[in-house]
Amino acid sequence: MPDFRDRAACRDAAVDPEWFFPTADPRAKTYKAEAARAKAVCGRCLVRSACLEAILAVPGPKDKDGITAGLDPEERDVIRVRRANQADRTRRAAPASSRRPVTV
């Protein structure tokens, strides 16, 4: 079964895996420049969506390193929170009858 990682742009021989792990503190001015190279690779990656879904499936506390799917850990957490809030709003907006457990 083909895996999306087989088509990952970051697996290209010209790409240094170290680019995906900036050494600067995320609050440092140099961080953006360091992260930019990895983000550029992700920007042209054909499997970015699958990569994003795979990394978002990892619980936030376990996803604290590196650039993945063009995003740093903080940016990925923003998406996790946004999705959780959206799911919560959707659940609250559902009619009460649809929230009842199905009994047989």
Ligand code: SF4
């Ligand atoms: S989106 Fe970025 S990290 Fe994900 S597979 Fe593509 S190049 Fe690699």
